[in-house]
Amino acid sequence: MCAVEKATAPAGALPVPGIVAQPQTRVITGNGAAAWAAMLCRPDVVAAYPITPQSEVIEQLAKFHADGVLDCEYVTVEGENSAQNVICGASMAGGRAFSATSSYGLVYMYDAMFNTAGYRAPAVMINVNREPPGIHAVCSGQQDMISVRDTGWVQLIVENTQEIMDMTIMAFRLAEDHDIQLPVIVNYDGYYLSFLAESVEIPSITQVDDYLAPLKAQPPRPQLLPGSNLGCGSHGIGMGYVELRKKHMAAMERVKPKLEEVEAEFSAAFGRSYGGQIEEYRTEDADIVLVTSGSAVGTARTVVDAKRAEGVKVGLVKLRLYRPFPKERIAEALAGKKAVGVLDRSICFGWDCGPLYMETRAATAGDGSAPMLSFIDGLANMDITQDHIAGMIDDIQAAAEGRAYQQVTWLP
Amino acid sequence: MAAKEIRFHGRGGQGAVLAARMLASAAAAEGKHVASFPMYGFERRGMPVVAFTRFSDEPIREKTQIYTPDCLVVIDPTLLNIKTLFDGLKPDGILILNSPKEFPEPPHPSVKRAAIINATQVALCEIGRDIPNTCLIGSLARATGWVSLESVLKGLADHLDGDLLKKNIRNAERGYEEVQVISW
Known part of the structure; x- marks a missing residue:
């Protein structure tokens, strides 16, 4: 054959x-x-x-x-x-x-x-x-x-x-x-x-x-x-x-x-497409957005849908292009959002945060003072579970509502 | 049918990873969306291996391990000593167990229903080696009714061929025919 x-x-x-x-x-x-x-x-x-x-x-x-x-x-x-x-x-x-x-x-x-x-x-x-x-x-x-x-x-x-x-x-x-x-x-x-x-x-x-x-x-x-x-x-x-x-x-x-x-x-x-540099999922009317990449995106879609059903206006940005960094499209997708979280599966020495967080933050530096949260999860096979992502969205929402927030969170 | 989540427990070399994939192939043959992957540390024969299979009428987006399985497949009976083995098994969940023993009492309080077969003996007879994985997929098909035996055999053919396929078809058929389903 x-x-x-x-x-x-x-x-x-x-x-x-x-x-x-x-x-x-x-x-x-x-x-x-x-x-x-x-x-x-x-x-x-x-x-x-x-x-x-x-x-x-x-x-x-x-x-x-x-x-x-x-x-x-x-x-x-x-x-x-x-x-x-x-x-x-x-x-x-x-x-x-x-x-x-x-x-x-x-x-x-x-x-x-x-x-x-x-x-x-x-x-x-x-x-x-x-x-x-x-x-x-x-x-x-x-x-x-x-x-x-x-x-x-x-x-x-x-x-x-x-x-x-x-x-x-x-x-x-x-x-x-x-x-x-x-x-x-x-x-x-x-x-x-x-x-x-x-x-x-x-x-x-x-x-x-x-x-x-x-x-x-x-x-x-x-x-x-x-x-x-x-x-x-x-x-x-x-x-x-x-x-x-x-x-x-x-x-x-x-x-x-x-x-x-x-x-x-x-x-x-x-007949299949993926959004080019980034894919935006339910971001259009979102107050808050989670940015992530890779396998975590699929899980995050499910959690975003569940949070939407609860009335939380959350969206998701899937980063597809890492180099060059899609700074223009990221800035456009996140413009005017009340708070943003970035989930990394790696760390950035020297900046005490996730590397995609650092870059997303740089891409949106002109945006003013909207809170931006770094989440580090999934290192060394650790599972980025639905519960973890739901917790991240809760943290981002709390920050959007003006409550105190932790800038960098390691999970689990 | 609602989405199903199955967690396989075996030891390196017993075919837990392949069994999980074969089950995914079987469900795909029935038009289901499927997803299956294993989780283990450094590859070593004999170390505990976990593998996961999901199937559903809807696309499967989650890329997580399985924490509340509808079904547990235990390929190696010595794994019954692991305290966390039955973690999260749904109240109406079922255990598919390879064991030569009789179980007048359930192997764990959370187990209410089990399909038990001496799959090692069947595999030694049909394949000549202690690779009981395909026998247990046959037993799963019988005990759950989630996939047909015919689809299981199709799933085997996605991953095996020649003489090995023939032997494993017999292994799966005997798992289907000879399994005992017990409720406590």
Whole structure:
């Protein structure tokens, strides 16, 4: 059933493996969804290091490769630092490159990630959010993602298994867009999403080919190939460095409208959309708002609905784009609210609060004196329960009513 | 049917994680929305593992662990010693238990109804190894009526193939046929 039907494909057409010839629905995990999505995008090179805390993403991709479903160079390396260098090189040579990592693996490729971004190599990578080294807990937590904030990668955070599938496909459109040419990470919470099995709509490979087709109509990217008279990243002292940094920064800012553009096209093709940089849920007439990201968003929707039924005018902002930070849309969504809470699954040393709180606060600094509360929950697999979120909403509401409030709250 | 929450308790290597997923696949085969995930620390054979399955006619948005299950599936009888095992089991909830013993008294005061089978013996006979997970899913289908045996077997086929699938189908069928449902 996994045969590659090369013989039946018309001349010049890409092979259509039988297993992805038709759209289908399967019960798969978040990691499975990421692997199916990456396979459907026909990467030329996949590089990864298979050890804990890796994920089933690369295991499933290795199976697709072994079964003849995925026609790529599958490079098993001796460590994540090499995996990052391989996808950087493959991308610089003009290929479509993919990797997946998590936690220790992500921070072990830290220096090489600066190269990939600085060279403007549009690789796509999955990061399963888990706690980084220090206290040995390879459990769910977003601190790993926070720790690579300033590497110059685009970073997205998703909420469920279907969104993992859809965002991974969109990530290639975003990364390889001629106006962007930046590497992209799709982040999702370890355990709560990486191991979460749900029914997922999997498009056919032809549908994905069509969605990605505009990339082929773009001006070609420069290719760094053996023997070619082209260099990259050798030296950039003084103004050369300044110019490239300025251009990198400008490309990062262009990601905001581009994400909404590639998502609008995705929605037209597949009928699903996610709000672009952020999604606002029941915020329009809300007095108070909770801002969060990842798996906690789904739980928060249920609690917001319950609080609404009790008469509390609460809304929810789901942060999807982490880098660049969607400061304009956040400011717009939170303008005029009586109080705001931000729920983080990580901490921000030096500011004594959550990192998304710090950034949300910076984005709304012109808004005056509305109380803003930081909640830190879900570290190292701790469950962000409905009760926890209900308590947060109670605290935000109390602050909105002028009662004394605690600025930073650790849960449980 | 109202949404259902099932909590699986097993030990690493007994297939609790896969059992939870297979049950999700079975419910999906009946058109339900499903969600299932496990929770454990560092991967070690023999350590306690918890896994969760939800299914519902409505989309499932919550990404939390399960605290008030409608059903508990206990794959390893030695886990009955864990004090927190029965925490939150709903008053009309049911226990699906792998045990060779008879239970004249309930294993815990909060348990009023249980489906008990010596699933280890069935698995040793049908699979040749102590992997009683699929047997207990068959028992769950029989005791709860939430999914049909046919759907359970479809759910198995989502995750297994070949000879192993055949053996596990027999394992699940025997779980369905041989389980004893007891009320106290």
